[in-house]
Amino acid sequence: MGLKVTSSEIQIVNSDGTVKFTSNxxxxxxxxxxxxxxxxGYDGAFxxxxxxxxxxxxxxxxxxxxxxxxxxxxxxxxxxxxxLNVRQPANAVIPIYVRGYPSxxxxxxxxxxxxxxxIIGDQIQAADPVGEGYAGFDYLNGSRNITGxxxxxxxxxxxxxxxxxxxxSGNQGVSNPTITFDWTLYKYRYLETT
Amino acid sequence: xxxxNKTFVVTRxxxxxxxxxxxxxxxVSQNITDTIKSQVGVFDFTLDxxxxxxxxxQLNLAVAEVLEGIPE
Numbered sequence: 001m002g003l004k005v006t007s008s009e010i011q012i013v014n015s016d017g018t019v020k021f022t023s024n025x026x027x028x029x030x031x032x033x034x035x036x037x038x039x040x041g042y043d044g045a046f047x048x049x050x051x052x053x054x055x056x057x058x059x060x061x062x063x064x065x066x067x068x069x070x071x072x073x074x075x076x077x078x079x080x081x082x083x084l085n086v087r088q089p090a091n092a093v094i095p096i097y098v099r100g101y102p103s104x105x106x107x108x109x110x111x112x113x114x115x116x117x118x119i120i121g122d123q124i125q126a127a128d129p130v131g132e133g134y135a136g137f138d139y140l141n142g143s144r145n146i147t148g149x150x151x152x153x154x155x156x157x158x159x160x161x162x163x164x165x166x167x168x169s170g171n172q173g174v175s176n177p178t179i180t181f182d183w184t185l186y187k188y189r190y191l192e193t194t
Numbered sequence: 195x196x197x198x199n200k201t202f203v204v205t206r207x208x209x210x211x212x213x214x215x216x217x218x219x220x221x222v223s224q225n226i227t228d229t230i231k232s233q234v235g236v237f238d239f240t241l242d243x244x245x246x247x248x249x250x251x252q253l254n255l256a257v258a259e260v261l262e263g264i265p266e
Contacts, residue, residue, distance in 0.1 A: 033247065
């Protein structure tokens with residue numbers, strides 16, 4: 001193993017003289033992390049939405065890997081313990097309740113999801129899924145620093161007396177859950193090449 | 195601040211490995227009984243060191259040192 005300096009780069013070579021790495025290869029490294037606690041619960045609608053914000057934004061040349069650990073759940077029913085104190089990745093929508101059932105001859109499903117979406121300044125609008133029918137994300141301005149995350153409980157179908165549910169130890173599930181979770185965001189920065 | 199009979203919890207931690215600093219928020223409570231606590235205050239401060247996470251033992255030591263240095 002050794003270092004070799006040329007006119008254009010620094011090389012790391014092994015004992016055979018083979019170049020294993022050079023200073024021109026882009027690096028990725030841990031630039032920081034953020035940690036906090038957040039709570040989301042039922043607020044009388046078919047869904048709920050709130051946000052947590054970062055102390056230092058996730059820069060556009062950083063990759064964010066978000067984990068959550070649900071620590072407490074309250075609601076109507078027995079939440080069981082399978083969700084508690086398990087660290088899980090949260091860079092996507094997390095299904096917290098899925099119940100399939102036949103509707104006549106048609107398969108149907110009753111679902112609740114917890115979605116965690118990045119906030120880019122005021123650009124992202126998580127639309128009312130009842131009134132608007134979609135959650136809109138505006139990336140028109142290209143890469144931007146991420147300043148926080150929207151957290152949303154989404155229940156479908158939205159009609160009737162349905163409310164958010166959570167998987168439980170019984171068949172029915174916990175209705176109207178209030179979920180508290182610890183969150184950790186690991187930031188990985190890479191060197192942008194032009 | 196005398197931390198005797200008090201509890202503190204780090205509620206926010208933001209680590210910047212580039213600038214080698216951490217932004218910390220800690221909540222201090224006075225223990226009234228085993229089950230009753232009275233919140234003393236929420237303290238935000240920055241330290242010129244980094245931590246691996248909110249469960250880093252070095253974090254608790256550093257926070258305790260800062261809190262003990264706050265005048266009553």
